[in-house]
Amino acid sequence: MVRQLPTVLVTGASSGIGATYADRFARRGHDLVLVARDQTRLEELASRLRAETGVKIDVVRADLTDSADLARVETRLRDDDSIGVLINNAGVSAPGGFANGDLDVMDRLIRLNVTAVTRLAGAVVPRFLARGDGAIINIASVLGLAPEISLGAYGPSKAYVLALSQSLQAELGGRGVYVQAVLPAATRTEIWAKSGRDVNTLKGVMEVDELVDAALAGFDRREAVTIPPLPDAGQWEKFNAARQAMLPNFANEHAAERYRTGNPGNSIAAQ
Numbered sequence: 227m228v229r230q231l232p233t234v235l236v237t238g239a240s241s242g243i244g245a246t247y248a249d250r251f252a253r254r255g256h257d258l259v260l261v262a263r264d265q266t267r268l269e270e271l272a273s274r275l276r277a278e279t280g281v282k283i284d285v286v287r288a289d290l291t292d293s294a295d296l297a298r299v300e301t302r303l304r305d306d307d308s309i310g311v312l313i314n315n316a317g318v319s320a321p322g323g324f325a326n327g328d329l330d331v332m333d334r335l336i337r338l339n340v341t342a343v344t345r346l347a348g349a350v351v352p353r354f355l356a357r358g359d360g361a362i363i364n365i366a367s368v369l370g371l372a373p374e375i376s377l378g379a380y381g382p383s384k385a386y387v388l389a390l391s392q393s394l395q396a397e398l399g400g401r402g403v404y405v406q407a408v409l410p411a412a413t414r415t416e417i418w419a420k421s422g423r424d425v426n427t428l429k430g431v432m433e434v435d436e437l438v439d440a441a442l443a444g445f446d447r448r449e450a451v452t453i454p455p456l457p458d459a460g461q462w463e464k465f466n467a468a469r470q471a472m473l474p475n476f477a478n479e480h481a482a483e484r485y486r487t488g489n490p491g492n493s494i495a496a497q
């Protein structure tokens with residue numbers, strides 16, 4: 227018996243990267259569940275993709291910063307056994323840093339970029355583990371590796387998405403569930419205008435089709451971390467190896483020599 231291709235649930239499917247993933251998975255023959263707040267745009271995308279590809283598409287209007295809406299999507303992921311791929315893509319950026327930041331805006335960013343991503347993964351993982359397969363694509367950002375070049379909570383939220391993906395990979399590795407972290411750099415989507423920036427003033431902006439096609443090449447190779455714009459994959463591998471080389475050195479009963487009090491060379495007064 228030919229096994230049905232898994233249904234793909236895409237968050238933030240009404241525009242940009244999420245809408246492009248929806249297009250690509252529909253063309254591969256996967257049924258879709260499209261999630262975002264703008265129901266009209268979701269319905270338009272769904273009608274076009276149904277007509278062009280013949281796949282089944284459900285539209286779920288949800289504000290993932292709203293607990294009740296988020297819970298509905300979690301329930302769908304828990305209960306709908308046809309869903310075999312979760313794309314945790316919905317995300318926002320926000321202008322400004324901490325000196326002049328709006329904490330309510332930051333809080334909403336964290337609820338979407340961090341809490342929703344975590345809860346949706348947490349909702350689906352037990353079912354994926356029980357059936358021994360499934361995939362989660364988490365859309366992080368290169369700013370997760372470079373939080374010092376963007377203000378506010380966006381970079382840190384994307385560092386979390388990368389760390390969450392690595393934690394999930396460690397927990398789920400070898401149990402049939404694949405987790406990919408995708409780290410785009412600047413990509414031409416509406417996210418820039420929504421956070422008050424003109425994308426045309428930036429250099430090195432990737433088109434969204436190229437970004438998603440490259441991320442899917444990484445997905446097909448079952449890469450753990452895919453950084454589409456990075457020319458030399460060895461740079462990421464060296465960085466990650468340096469991080470891992472530190473790990474055995476953390477298990478020590480005593481503080482490092484440079485922090486021991488009683489050593490006159492270590493006191494500020496001695497300087």
Ligand SMILES: NC(=O)c1ccc[n+]([C@@H]2O[C@H](COP(=O)([O-])OP(=O)(O)OC[C@H]3O[C@@H](n4cnc5c(N)ncnc54)[C@H](OP(=O)(O)O)[C@@H]3O)[C@@H](O)[C@H]2O)c1
Nearest residue numbers: 238240241242243262263264289290317367412413415417
């Ligand atoms: N474009 C870049 O340069 C870039 C670079 C690195 C990483 N990324 C990441 O890529 C992902 C997609 O962003 P994009 O560039 O494609 O931007 P986008 O075109 O603005 O898409 C964002 C998507 O998230 C949805 N969304 C926003 N708030 C939501 C909420 N409260 N509940 C549910 N859905 C919500 C939006 O739909 P509704 O408004 O209809 O809800 C939209 O579909 C984000 O996680 C972003 O951080 C983008």
